[in-house]
Amino acid sequence: MIWTRIILGFLAVTALCTVFPVGARAADYHHVHLTTSNATEAIGWYTRYLECEPLADRDDGVECGGAQIVFESRPTLGSSQRTGVDHISFSYADLAAKMAELEAVGVRGSGVRLQRFPDGSTLRDVPGLFKVGFIFDPWGTRIELVEDDETLGFHHIHLNATDPAATLAWYQESFGGQSASLRNRIEGLRMGDIWLLAMPYEDGVPAATAGRAIDHIAFSVTDMDLVVGELRGRDAEVFEEPRVPTGGRTVARRAVIGGPDNVSLAVVEAGFAGVDVETDTPVDITTELQPYTVPRTPWGTPDFQGVWTGDAAHGIPLQRPEDVTDLSLTPEQAAARRERGTLGSIWGYEAEWRDTTLGYVKSAPSRQVAMVIDPSDGRIPPLTAAARARAANRVDTSGVGRIAEGPEDLSSWVRCITRSLVPSPGVYNNGMQIVQGPNHVALQREMIHETRVIPTDSSRHVGSDITSWLGDARGYWDGDSLVVEIRNFNGKAPYQGSSDRLIMTERYTRTGPDTLEYQFTVDDPTVWTRPWTGMFTFVRDETQYELVEYACHEGNYGMTNILSGARAREAEEGR
Numbered sequence: 001m002i003w004t005r006i007i008l009g010f011l012a013v014t015a016l017c018t019v020f021p022v023g024a025r026a027a028d029y030h031h032v033h034l035t036t037s038n039a040t041e042a043i044g045w046y047t048r049y050l051e052c053e054p055l056a057d058r059d060d061g062v063e064c065g066g067a068q069i070v071f072e073s074r075p076t077l078g079s080s081q082r083t084g085v086d087h088i089s090f091s092y093a094d095l096a097a098k099m100a101e102l103e104a105v106g107v108r109g110s111g112v113r114l115q116r117f118p119d120g121s122t123l124r125d126v127p128g129l130f131k132v133g134f135i136f137d138p139w140g141t142r143i144e145l146v147e148d149d150e151t152l153g154f155h156h157i158h159l160n161a162t163d164p165a166a167t168l169a170w171y172q173e174s175f176g177g178q179s180a181s182l183r184n185r186i187e188g189l190r191m192g193d194i195w196l197l198a199m200p201y202e203d204g205v206p207a208a209t210a211g212r213a214i215d216h217i218a219f220s221v222t223d224m225d226l227v228v229g230e231l232r233g234r235d236a237e238v239f240e241e242p243r244v245p246t247g248g249r250t251v252a253r254r255a256v257i258g259g260p261d262n263v264s265l266a267v268v269e270a271g272f273a274g275v276d277v278e279t280d281t282p283v284d285i286t287t288e289l290q291p292y293t294v295p296r297t298p299w300g301t302p303d304f305q306g307v308w309t310g311d312a313a314h315g316i317p318l319q320r321p322e323d324v325t326d327l328s329l330t331p332e333q334a335a336a337r338r339e340r341g342t343l344g345s346i347w348g349y350e351a352e353w354r355d356t357t358l359g360y361v362k363s364a365p366s367r368q369v370a371m372v373i374d375p376s377d378g379r380i381p382p383l384t385a386a387a388r389a390r391a392a393n394r395v396d397t398s399g400v401g402r403i404a405e406g407p408e409d410l411s412s413w414v415r416c417i418t419r420s421l422v423p424s425p426g427v428y429n430n431g432m433q434i435v436q437g438p439n440h441v442a443l444q445r446e447m448i449h450e451t452r453v454i455p456t457d458s459s460r461h462v463g464s465d466i467t468s469w470l471g472d473a474r475g476y477w478d479g480d481s482l483v484v485e486i487r488n489f490n491g492k493a494p495y496q497g498s499s500d501r502l503i504m505t506e507r508y509t510r511t512g513p514d515t516l517e518y519q520f521t522v523d524d525p526t527v528w529t530r531p532w533t534g535m536f537t538f539v540r541d542e543t544q545y546e547l548v549e550y551a552c553h554e555g556n557y558g559m560t561n562i563l564s565g566a567r568a569r570e571a572e573e574g575r
Helices: 039-050 095-107 164-175 224-233 331-343 385-392 558-572
Strands: 028-036 061-064 067-073 085-091 113-115 131-136 142-146 153-161 178-182 186-191 194-200 214-221 238-243 254-258 264-269 306-309 372-374 431-436 440-445 451-455 472-478 481-487 503-512 515-523 532-540
Touching (some): 085 214, 153 164, 164 194, 224 264
Parallel strands (some): 153 194, 214 264
Antiparallel strands (some): 186 194, 306 532, 372 532
């Protein structure tokens, strides 16, 4: 909860008149709510690198120059960049020195990620304003650093707005405040020491804040019912009625509403001190103006049936490159990445071939930078000491560049058994068909024609002594999502080096008429120091895409030829 001064970005907005509505007359900023994987680590990070101080009366937040930031420990849906609340800001007397300090510690693995300008610099002097630079915290919160001697410490909150003047007017009408001008250049809304500013957002509608690195911002009011009633009268959607949250530290109530530009806002009564353990389901404010309603089957479960393809996700690396700070690509960058991934394959497929139904459909390439979304740095966690030792002594079973003694020497790919559980998109055969029944869901992949029939009837896993290539899957419905837990792997088709102790959890969520979000969480304590999660999106286009027959080793000659060739080579070498 970060509320001290708020700047608007770097565009002037039409000046607004001071308004003090009856219900919001006593309103004030309360906090900024950030999503992290670990609140304790976040407190340490903000204390060490941004000179904040731990809150004296609670263990999940910091105070930064009088502004509170509160952390919630749960997986984040992604960075704050390009959401309705793009970033928060801190001011330093010597910004060049501060950026040099952060760049130095970032090299040492602190989780500080600097965002560079197109010329490669980390600092830019904005005439008439001040020097600016940008960093990301380890969990995806975008942070602007400025050099403003008049306001040191926490500086502002930056809103992305389709109509900045209208957005500021809405906040003023809802919560009060006074129109003011920052250095006679930037018009914004000031409440006490806090600036609220809004930059024009010209790339459609800003993404929703709920679930992202900056989840919401909060206002404190003296009359909760009056304020919420006034907001409802102005057609603000109330996502959570006023109530004392589960685990509340006080009897003060909280309400959650939807503000302009998909910003999630909390309205709290004076004295509100958060919750000991947040158990409420995060509010999902969709990026659309009207929330998407997932269709239902005749028996009442979310309907995922149809043919989906991961073509758009081809080219997304599993991990974010260490030198990349942007969390989204431009459409041009995404197209170039996919092209490189295609031409860089061992086949070098021609465009005429891959742009048929046998290759890509005409879906736009994903702008997602990496599949890993947790940890928030986009990197797979470190291996355990035992896993590092095993990796150093691992025998190559790919069959590439070595003589195979028998089929067992070749990988599950070459043997046409499986290409692992995660359906990572490639150059072709990225289709997946879903068929549902009252107690089962069938998932058929186009690649190798693997079909998994997953019970959703609360049946138990089989005994741990029964293992298989793709493990034993059991599913259940969690709201609009299908959650599938898989265990009892035989370890012969490891994913990224996993063992037979792997527990994989999949989550399928239909996010739109033609989009299906797929998340997978990898939990293997014998291999990685903590679980990690990846995500990408399937697209449906049943007018264009069809599943085709997958012929692995056409004519069943492939394996015979591989082994025959190995024996012939042995004969030539006198072995």
